[in-house]
Amino acid sequence: MKERSIRWLMIVSSVFGLLWIGGLGLTLGYYFSDAAEAPPAIAVTAKAEPPKQTEAEEASFRLLALGDSLTRGTGDPEGKGYVGYVSDQLKTKSKQPVVADNYGINGQTSAQLAAQLQQIEMKSQVQAASAILVSIGGNDLFRGGETLDNLDPKNIQGIRDEYLRQLDTIFQQLRKDNAEATIFLIGLYNPFIALKDSEATSKIVRDWNYEAAEVAGRYPQTVVVPTFDLFQLKVQDYLARDLFHPNAAGYRLIGDRVASLIAW
Template identity: 30%
Template sequence: MKKWIWLMLILFAIGAITAGGWYYYPQYKIDRLKAQNAATTESSGNKPHQEDVSYIQHLKHLSGKELHHLALGDSVIQGRGSNQGGFIKMANNEMSALTFKKVQLDNQGISGATSSDLLTYLSSPGMSDRVKSADIITINIGGNDLVKLALKEGPVKALQDYQNVKSTYEKNLIDIFSLIRKENPHAILVYNELYNAVDSEESFYPATKKLLNDWNLIAYETTSNYKPSVVIPSSEVLKPENRKEWIYDTIHPNEKGHERIARQMIKALKAPYKEI
């Protein structure tokens, strides 16, 4: 059975026990966190105050002619579904144009990686130097955590262990950010939120929405505690109701999908720079 079918069985079961405010609360919290970090693209024409400097402008004003961009995570980071290097390469090229600097991209994405895999990988030889030298670190991780459990244990066991998987993902994400910050206190951390690849007409769509809101809320709350940092709101442009426009297979975005994420990343980096 394909892994996507396993996942849908799990999500359907989760959706069956979902009700009331508990369903909507994660999205409410995410919306509040998004509002707090909304990009301000209007300019008054005057010299900006320090608090008005964007993340892009901060990178532009760093000393040196080059910037180092480290990308970590799974197949979405790798660029699956794109012939142009995926959203990471596309956004990297745009950052170079906006900062007038050469942005060296170090893509360390690994297909199928879970949050546990990434945490282990960060401790492998050579990764410390990569993290220390980075000016910006982009992360996409979490989508494989529950899927791999379903493939290994089956949907019933995965449902029983859902809270454990969720807690493990949260702990791993905190440990990932903490480890990065220990090695590099100043790099801009960019986290790409999970998007919903299920058609909105499917009966199990509400369950997938609930699960992804749970996962994304963890990501938003964790990211906000490790500034300077931003979250790419990719779900705003990869919508289930028009998934045929941006889907490559059952999960990954196609070329247009990656382009949309790249634009969202640049938009997020135009928000006011916040170090604390």
């Protein structure tokens, strides 16, 4: 009788033990199943938004300068060029912080500027600009003085046609990347007006500026800034020692005119 009781007790204990183990297995199964379905903690981090610009950065007036040695400031002992004088004036007038980025390259032609605007960094700069200053064409036309040896109208026309084609490409790209910023194209002056053939060279420069203005007129918020008259009467007073680039006084004249046209 005693042996039978012990046997039944062992059977009952085994049954309860199996039930406990089964329950534990189900519990662990549900636990790990939920854990596997739950999104990992890193997913939350991945959804975080990138840091935004500070209020100061968003409020800045960004001046982007493109083009040749005129933009670079060659000939100015202080290296400021017209871009530096424009920036100085804007800083005295504006309550906004003014940031000037100068990408001028000595010797740059219109074709080279058109290629430069395809660079990712330049696209970013153009997109962020409040105003864009462009001086380009002097190297296309004068070619380091080479053109002075051949002032034949057909030769000049061929040079001008290629420049106008590139200028149109430049404006197209600038407007594609930034539809809001005002673009200022700096017109050409005649650095050779005091030399022989001044009548011919002056006509060439005036015609060049006129045709460039016609191209600029196809694009909204695009302004041609004349400079021919600034150098016309006293060109020697405003040229650097190379008798081609402006000196500090010449750059200041250009800078004053550009700054007066920039609206807030």
